[in-house]
Amino acid sequence: MKLEILRALNEERAARRAVVVVTVVESGEQRLVKTADVARDPLKDLIEAHVRSGKSGMEETPQGRVFLTVHVPPTRLVITGAVHISQALAPIAKLLGYDVTIVDPRTAFATPERFPDVNLIAEWPDVALPPLGIDHYTAFVALTHDPKIDDPALLHALSRDCFYIGALGSRKTHGRRLDRLKEQGADAGALARIHAPVGLNIGAVSPPEIAVAIMGQITEKLRKAETKLAETKAAEIKPAETIMAEAKAS
Amino acid sequence: MLATDQDILDAAESWRKTGRGVALATVIETWGSAPRPVGSNLVIDEEGNFLGSVSGGCVEGAVVTEALDVIESGKPKTLEFGVADETAWKVGLSCGGTIRVLVEKID
Numbered sequence: 001m002k003l004e005i006l007r008a009l010n011e012e013r014a015a016r017r018a019v020v021v022v023t024v025v026e027s028g029e030q031r032l033v034k035t036a037d038v039a040r041d042p043l044k045d046l047i048e049a050h051v052r053s054g055k056s057g058m059e060e061t062p063q064g065r066v067f068l069t070v071h072v073p074p075t076r077l078v079i080t081g082a083v084h085i086s087q088a089l090a091p092i093a094k095l096l097g098y099d100v101t102i103v104d105p106r107t108a109f110a111t112p113e114r115f116p117d118v119n120l121i122a123e124w125p126d127v128a129l130p131p132l133g134i135d136h137y138t139a140f141v142a143l144t145h146d147p148k149i150d151d152p153a154l155l156h157a158l159s160r161d162c163f164y165i166g167a168l169g170s171r172k173t174h175g176r177r178l179d180r181l182k183e184q185g186a187d188a189g190a191l192a193r194i195h196a197p198v199g200l201n202i203g204a205v206s207p208p209e210i211a212v213a214i215m216g217q218i219t220e221k222l223r224k225a226e227t228k229l230a231e232t233k234a235a236e237i238k239p240a241e242t243i244m245a246e247a248k249a250s
Numbered sequence: 251m252l253a254t255d256q257d258i259l260d261a262a263e264s265w266r267k268t269g270r271g272v273a274l275a276t277v278i279e280t281w282g283s284a285p286r287p288v289g290s291n292l293v294i295d296e297e298g299n300f301l302g303s304v305s306g307g308c309v310e311g312a313v314v315t316e317a318l319d320v321i322e323s324g325k326p327k328t329l330e331f332g333v334a335d336e337t338a339w340k341v342g343l344s345c346g347g348t349i350r351v352l353v354e355k356i357d
Contacts, residue, residue: 001274001354001355001356001357002356002357003263003266003267003356003357006259006262006263006266006274006356007263009259010259010260010263013259023352025278028326028354055287055288055289056276056278056287056288056289057288057289058278058279058288067276067278067352069276069289070289
Protein backbone atom coordinates (compact mmCIF):
# COMPACT_ATOMS: atom_id res chain seq x y z
CA MET A 1 0.00 0.00 0.00
CA LYS A 2 1.28 3.43 -0.91
CA LEU A 3 1.82 5.73 2.06
CA GLU A 4 -0.26 8.26 0.13
CA ILE A 5 -3.29 5.93 0.18
CA LEU A 6 -2.77 5.08 3.84
CA ARG A 7 -2.60 8.77 4.73
CA ALA A 8 -5.82 9.56 2.83
CA LEU A 9 -7.46 6.49 4.41
CA ASN A 10 -6.59 7.65 7.92
CA GLU A 11 -7.82 11.14 7.09
CA GLU A 12 -11.23 9.86 6.01
CA ARG A 13 -11.50 7.63 9.06
CA ALA A 14 -10.61 10.45 11.43
CA ALA A 15 -13.33 12.56 9.79
CA ARG A 16 -15.87 9.72 10.35
CA ARG A 17 -16.50 9.13 6.64
CA ALA A 18 -16.90 5.66 5.13
CA VAL A 19 -14.05 4.71 2.81
CA VAL A 20 -13.11 1.61 0.79
CA VAL A 21 -9.72 0.41 -0.42
CA VAL A 22 -10.03 -1.58 -3.65
CA THR A 23 -7.17 -4.00 -4.29
CA VAL A 24 -7.01 -5.82 -7.62
CA VAL A 25 -5.70 -9.22 -6.54
CA GLU A 26 -3.92 -10.10 -9.78
CA SER A 27 -1.94 -6.89 -10.20
CA GLY A 28 -1.82 -5.66 -6.62
CA GLU A 29 -3.07 -2.32 -7.92
CA GLN A 30 -4.89 -0.29 -5.24
CA ARG A 31 -7.20 2.68 -5.11
CA LEU A 32 -9.07 4.51 -2.40
CA VAL A 33 -12.76 5.19 -2.93
CA LYS A 34 -14.14 7.95 -0.71
CA THR A 35 -17.85 8.23 0.08
CA ALA A 36 -18.12 11.24 -2.20
CA ASP A 37 -16.63 9.29 -5.12
CA VAL A 38 -18.56 6.01 -4.85
CA ALA A 39 -21.26 7.05 -7.34
CA ARG A 40 -18.62 7.53 -10.06
CA ASP A 41 -16.77 4.28 -9.42
CA PRO A 42 -17.08 1.40 -11.90
CA LEU A 43 -17.71 -0.92 -8.94
CA LYS A 44 -20.37 1.41 -7.51
CA ASP A 45 -22.98 -1.27 -6.68
CA LEU A 46 -20.52 -3.65 -5.04
CA ILE A 47 -18.93 -0.88 -3.02
CA GLU A 48 -22.31 0.43 -1.87
CA ALA A 49 -23.38 -3.03 -0.75
CA HIS A 50 -20.16 -3.52 1.19
CA VAL A 51 -20.35 -0.12 2.85
CA ARG A 52 -23.90 -0.87 3.93
CA SER A 53 -22.99 -4.21 5.48
CA GLY A 54 -19.76 -2.77 6.86
CA LYS A 55 -17.98 -5.93 5.73
CA SER A 56 -14.77 -6.28 3.77
CA GLY A 57 -14.54 -9.06 1.21
CA MET A 58 -13.36 -10.62 -2.04
CA GLU A 59 -15.44 -10.06 -5.17
CA GLU A 60 -15.33 -11.37 -8.73
CA THR A 61 -15.60 -8.51 -11.22
CA PRO A 62 -15.11 -8.09 -14.99
CA GLN A 63 -11.69 -6.67 -14.06
CA GLY A 64 -10.81 -9.85 -12.15
CA ARG A 65 -10.87 -10.60 -8.44
CA VAL A 66 -10.80 -7.57 -6.21
CA PHE A 67 -10.57 -7.26 -2.46
CA LEU A 68 -12.62 -4.51 -0.86
CA THR A 69 -11.41 -3.30 2.52
CA VAL A 70 -14.30 -1.45 4.07
CA HIS A 71 -13.86 1.17 6.75
CA VAL A 72 -17.06 2.55 8.21
CA PRO A 73 -17.07 4.83 11.24
CA PRO A 74 -18.15 3.25 14.52
CA THR A 75 -21.87 3.79 14.96
CA ARG A 76 -23.18 5.96 17.76
CA LEU A 77 -26.46 6.20 19.56
CA VAL A 78 -27.61 9.50 21.03
CA ILE A 79 -30.66 9.44 23.28
CA THR A 80 -32.61 12.28 24.86
CA GLY A 81 -34.12 11.06 28.09
CA ALA A 82 -32.36 9.37 30.98
CA VAL A 83 -35.50 7.29 31.43
CA HIS A 84 -36.36 3.68 32.24
CA ILE A 85 -36.22 2.59 28.57
CA SER A 86 -32.79 4.21 28.20
CA GLN A 87 -31.50 2.17 31.13
CA ALA A 88 -32.10 -0.95 29.04
CA LEU A 89 -31.37 0.60 25.64
CA ALA A 90 -27.90 1.87 26.57
CA PRO A 91 -26.39 -1.53 27.52
CA ILE A 92 -28.06 -3.28 24.56
CA ALA A 93 -26.65 -0.67 22.16
CA LYS A 94 -23.22 -0.98 23.75
CA LEU A 95 -23.34 -4.73 23.22
CA LEU A 96 -23.98 -4.06 19.54
CA GLY A 97 -20.93 -1.84 19.35
CA TYR A 98 -22.52 1.59 19.59
CA ASP A 99 -20.98 4.51 21.46
CA VAL A 100 -23.87 5.67 23.60
CA THR A 101 -24.57 9.22 24.78
CA ILE A 102 -27.60 10.18 26.85
CA VAL A 103 -28.75 13.78 27.13
CA ASP A 104 -31.23 14.90 29.78
CA PRO A 105 -31.24 18.27 31.56
CA ARG A 106 -33.31 16.83 34.41
CA THR A 107 -30.64 16.05 36.95
CA ALA A 108 -32.93 13.77 38.92
CA PHE A 109 -32.98 11.44 35.92
CA ALA A 110 -29.45 11.91 34.62
CA THR A 111 -27.50 10.34 37.46
CA PRO A 112 -24.43 8.13 37.17
CA GLU A 113 -26.09 5.68 39.58
CA ARG A 114 -28.87 5.10 37.08
CA PHE A 115 -26.46 5.04 34.13
CA PRO A 116 -23.10 3.56 35.03
CA ASP A 117 -20.53 3.51 32.19
CA VAL A 118 -22.60 5.73 29.89
CA ASN A 119 -21.63 9.13 28.55
CA LEU A 120 -24.29 11.13 30.34
CA ILE A 121 -24.82 14.85 29.72
CA ALA A 122 -27.13 16.70 32.13
CA GLU A 123 -27.71 19.64 29.77
CA TRP A 124 -30.38 20.93 27.41
CA PRO A 125 -30.08 19.60 23.84
CA ASP A 126 -29.09 23.00 22.40
CA VAL A 127 -26.02 22.92 24.63
CA ALA A 128 -25.30 19.18 24.66
CA LEU A 129 -25.89 18.14 21.05
CA PRO A 130 -23.86 20.46 18.78
CA PRO A 131 -20.45 19.49 20.25
CA LEU A 132 -21.21 15.78 19.74
CA GLY A 133 -20.72 16.05 15.98
CA ILE A 134 -23.83 13.98 15.26
CA ASP A 135 -23.62 12.58 11.71
CA HIS A 136 -24.91 9.96 9.30
CA TYR A 137 -23.42 7.14 11.39
CA THR A 138 -25.43 8.21 14.41
CA ALA A 139 -28.81 6.87 15.47
CA PHE A 140 -30.94 9.28 17.46
CA VAL A 141 -33.82 8.38 19.75
CA ALA A 142 -36.03 10.86 21.64
CA LEU A 143 -37.44 9.28 24.77
CA THR A 144 -38.28 12.06 27.26
CA HIS A 145 -41.91 12.58 26.18
CA ASP A 146 -41.23 16.25 26.90
CA PRO A 147 -41.47 18.50 23.81
CA LYS A 148 -39.15 21.06 25.39
CA ILE A 149 -36.37 18.46 25.32
CA ASP A 150 -37.29 16.14 22.43
CA ASP A 151 -38.38 18.68 19.80
CA PRO A 152 -35.15 20.69 19.49
CA ALA A 153 -33.16 17.45 19.63
CA LEU A 154 -35.21 15.93 16.81
CA LEU A 155 -34.70 19.02 14.66
CA HIS A 156 -30.97 18.78 15.30
CA ALA A 157 -30.91 15.05 14.41
CA LEU A 158 -32.84 15.74 11.18
CA SER A 159 -30.40 18.48 10.20
CA ARG A 160 -27.46 16.09 10.75
CA ASP A 161 -28.79 13.31 8.53
CA CYS A 162 -28.82 10.61 11.23
CA PHE A 163 -29.29 7.17 9.65
CA TYR A 164 -32.03 6.47 12.17
CA ILE A 165 -34.32 8.83 14.03
CA GLY A 166 -36.97 7.55 16.41
CA ALA A 167 -39.29 9.20 18.89
CA LEU A 168 -41.35 7.75 21.70
CA GLY A 169 -45.05 8.44 21.67
CA SER A 170 -48.38 7.18 20.42
CA ARG A 171 -49.69 8.09 16.97
CA LYS A 172 -51.67 10.89 18.56
CA THR A 173 -48.65 12.26 20.43
CA HIS A 174 -46.58 11.97 17.29
CA GLY A 175 -49.23 13.76 15.24
CA ARG A 176 -49.08 16.70 17.63
CA ARG A 177 -45.29 16.57 17.54
CA LEU A 178 -45.31 16.73 13.73
CA ASP A 179 -47.56 19.79 13.91
CA ARG A 180 -45.15 21.53 16.27
CA LEU A 181 -42.06 20.63 14.24
CA LYS A 182 -43.74 21.81 11.04
CA GLU A 183 -44.49 25.13 12.71
CA GLN A 184 -40.80 25.41 13.43
CA GLY A 185 -40.00 25.04 9.75
CA ALA A 186 -39.29 21.32 9.30
CA ASP A 187 -40.51 20.00 5.96
CA ALA A 188 -42.85 17.02 5.63
CA GLY A 189 -40.28 14.91 3.78
CA ALA A 190 -37.78 15.24 6.58
CA LEU A 191 -40.42 14.62 9.25
CA ALA A 192 -41.44 11.36 7.56
CA ARG A 193 -37.99 10.04 8.50
CA ILE A 194 -38.92 9.99 12.18
CA HIS A 195 -39.90 6.50 13.33
CA ALA A 196 -42.87 6.85 15.62
CA PRO A 197 -44.32 5.03 17.40
CA VAL A 198 -40.71 4.03 17.98
CA GLY A 199 -39.36 0.51 17.43
CA LEU A 200 -40.36 -2.62 15.55
CA ASN A 201 -43.91 -3.76 16.10
CA ILE A 202 -43.14 -6.82 18.27
CA GLY A 203 -45.73 -6.16 20.91
CA ALA A 204 -43.17 -4.82 23.36
CA VAL A 205 -44.62 -3.96 26.77
CA SER A 206 -41.87 -3.52 29.37
CA PRO A 207 -39.13 -0.89 29.04
CA PRO A 208 -36.45 -3.50 28.20
CA GLU A 209 -38.74 -4.99 25.54
CA ILE A 210 -39.29 -1.55 24.04
CA ALA A 211 -35.51 -1.13 24.06
CA VAL A 212 -35.19 -4.38 22.08
CA ALA A 213 -37.81 -3.17 19.59
CA ILE A 214 -35.93 0.11 19.15
CA MET A 215 -32.56 -1.61 18.73
CA GLY A 216 -34.07 -4.03 16.21
CA GLN A 217 -35.39 -1.14 14.16
CA ILE A 218 -32.06 0.69 14.33
CA THR A 219 -30.27 -2.46 13.16
CA GLU A 220 -32.73 -2.91 10.30
CA LYS A 221 -32.19 0.67 9.18
CA LEU A 222 -28.41 0.29 9.39
CA ARG A 223 -28.13 -3.01 7.52
CA LYS A 224 -30.98 -3.25 5.05
CA ALA A 225 -30.79 -1.53 1.70
CA GLU A 226 -33.25 1.33 1.25
CA THR A 227 -35.02 -0.48 -1.59
CA LYS A 228 -35.56 -3.61 0.51
CA LEU A 229 -36.73 -1.47 3.39
CA ALA A 230 -39.18 0.22 1.06
CA GLU A 231 -40.48 -3.15 -0.12
CA THR A 232 -41.07 -4.51 3.35
CA LYS A 233 -42.27 -1.27 4.82
CA ALA A 234 -44.33 0.13 1.97
CA ALA A 235 -47.52 -0.66 3.80
CA GLU A 236 -46.30 0.77 7.09
CA ILE A 237 -44.62 4.01 6.11
CA LYS A 238 -47.06 6.84 5.70
CA PRO A 239 -46.51 10.44 4.75
CA ALA A 240 -46.43 12.84 7.69
CA GLU A 241 -49.71 14.43 6.51
CA THR A 242 -51.53 11.10 6.67
CA ILE A 243 -50.25 10.43 10.18
CA MET A 244 -51.32 13.89 11.30
CA ALA A 245 -54.75 13.52 9.72
CA GLU A 246 -55.24 10.12 11.34
CA ALA A 247 -54.16 11.45 14.71
CA LYS A 248 -56.62 14.30 14.50
CA ALA A 249 -59.44 11.99 13.47
CA SER A 250 -58.80 9.56 16.33
CA MET B 251 -5.04 -0.54 26.12
CA LEU B 252 -6.83 -2.47 23.44
CA ALA B 253 -5.76 -1.36 19.97
CA THR B 254 -8.68 -0.38 17.74
CA ASP B 255 -8.54 -0.66 13.96
CA GLN B 256 -8.04 3.08 13.85
CA ASP B 257 -5.01 2.86 16.14
CA ILE B 258 -3.50 0.12 13.98
CA LEU B 259 -3.68 2.07 10.72
CA ASP B 260 -2.57 5.27 12.44
CA ALA B 261 0.43 3.37 13.79
CA ALA B 262 1.22 2.07 10.30
CA GLU B 263 1.27 5.63 8.98
CA SER B 264 3.27 7.15 11.82
CA TRP B 265 5.80 4.28 11.91
CA ARG B 266 6.39 4.67 8.17
CA LYS B 267 6.74 8.44 8.52
CA THR B 268 9.54 7.98 11.05
CA GLY B 269 11.41 6.06 8.38
CA ARG B 270 10.79 2.54 9.62
CA GLY B 271 10.11 -0.27 7.17
CA VAL B 272 6.46 -1.23 7.65
CA ALA B 273 4.21 -4.00 6.36
CA LEU B 274 0.46 -4.31 6.60
CA ALA B 275 -1.19 -7.72 6.87
CA THR B 276 -4.91 -7.99 6.05
CA VAL B 277 -7.22 -11.00 6.34
CA ILE B 278 -8.63 -11.21 2.81
CA GLU B 279 -10.51 -14.51 2.92
CA THR B 280 -11.75 -16.93 5.53
CA TRP B 281 -13.31 -20.39 5.33
CA GLY B 282 -15.06 -22.11 8.18
CA SER B 283 -14.80 -20.52 11.58
CA ALA B 284 -12.12 -17.88 11.71
CA PRO B 285 -11.12 -15.89 14.77
CA ARG B 286 -10.91 -12.50 13.06
CA PRO B 287 -13.16 -11.27 10.25
CA VAL B 288 -12.08 -10.40 6.72
CA GLY B 289 -10.51 -6.94 6.74
CA SER B 290 -8.71 -7.36 10.08
CA ASN B 291 -5.25 -5.82 10.15
CA LEU B 292 -1.87 -6.51 11.67
CA VAL B 293 0.84 -3.93 11.19
CA ILE B 294 4.49 -4.95 11.50
CA ASP B 295 7.69 -2.90 11.49
CA GLU B 296 11.16 -3.96 10.37
CA GLU B 297 12.15 -4.93 13.89
CA GLY B 298 9.22 -7.26 14.32
CA ASN B 299 7.13 -4.94 16.48
CA PHE B 300 3.48 -5.41 15.71
CA LEU B 301 0.01 -4.13 16.53
CA GLY B 302 -3.41 -5.62 15.81
CA SER B 303 -4.27 -9.20 14.89
CA VAL B 304 -5.25 -11.45 12.01
CA SER B 305 -6.14 -14.44 14.19
CA GLY B 306 -6.58 -15.21 17.84
CA GLY B 307 -2.82 -15.13 18.24
CA CYS B 308 -2.35 -18.49 16.47
CA VAL B 309 -0.51 -17.36 13.36
CA GLU B 310 0.70 -13.84 14.16
CA GLY B 311 4.25 -15.12 14.73
CA ALA B 312 4.41 -16.62 11.24
CA VAL B 313 2.87 -13.51 9.67
CA VAL B 314 5.44 -11.30 11.38
CA THR B 315 8.27 -13.46 10.03
CA GLU B 316 6.86 -13.30 6.50
CA ALA B 317 6.28 -9.55 6.88
CA LEU B 318 9.99 -9.00 7.54
CA ASP B 319 10.64 -10.67 4.16
CA VAL B 320 8.06 -8.45 2.49
CA ILE B 321 9.59 -5.30 4.01
CA GLU B 322 12.97 -6.44 2.71
CA SER B 323 11.86 -7.41 -0.81
CA GLY B 324 8.98 -4.96 -1.29
CA LYS B 325 6.97 -7.76 -2.90
CA PRO B 326 3.51 -8.55 -1.48
CA LYS B 327 2.73 -12.10 -0.37
CA THR B 328 -0.45 -14.01 0.20
CA LEU B 329 -0.28 -16.50 3.06
CA GLU B 330 -2.70 -19.25 3.86
CA PHE B 331 -3.17 -20.83 7.26
CA GLY B 332 -5.44 -23.65 8.28
CA VAL B 333 -5.55 -27.02 9.93
CA ALA B 334 -5.06 -28.72 6.57
CA ASP B 335 -1.69 -27.03 6.36
CA GLU B 336 1.20 -29.40 6.94
CA THR B 337 2.66 -26.92 9.38
CA ALA B 338 -0.57 -27.10 11.32
CA TRP B 339 1.16 -28.35 14.41
CA LYS B 340 3.35 -25.31 14.43
CA VAL B 341 1.18 -22.55 13.07
CA GLY B 342 -2.43 -23.42 12.56
CA LEU B 343 -5.81 -22.26 13.61
CA SER B 344 -7.10 -24.10 16.60
CA CYS B 345 -10.65 -23.22 15.62
CA GLY B 346 -10.40 -25.35 12.46
CA GLY B 347 -10.92 -22.61 9.92
CA THR B 348 -8.68 -21.43 7.10
CA ILE B 349 -7.61 -17.86 6.52
CA ARG B 350 -5.77 -16.12 3.71
CA VAL B 351 -3.68 -13.11 4.62
CA LEU B 352 -2.25 -10.49 2.27
CA VAL B 353 1.02 -9.00 3.46
CA GLU B 354 2.12 -5.82 1.70
CA LYS B 355 4.76 -3.22 2.26
CA ILE B 356 3.82 0.38 2.97
CA ASP B 357 5.89 2.44 0.55
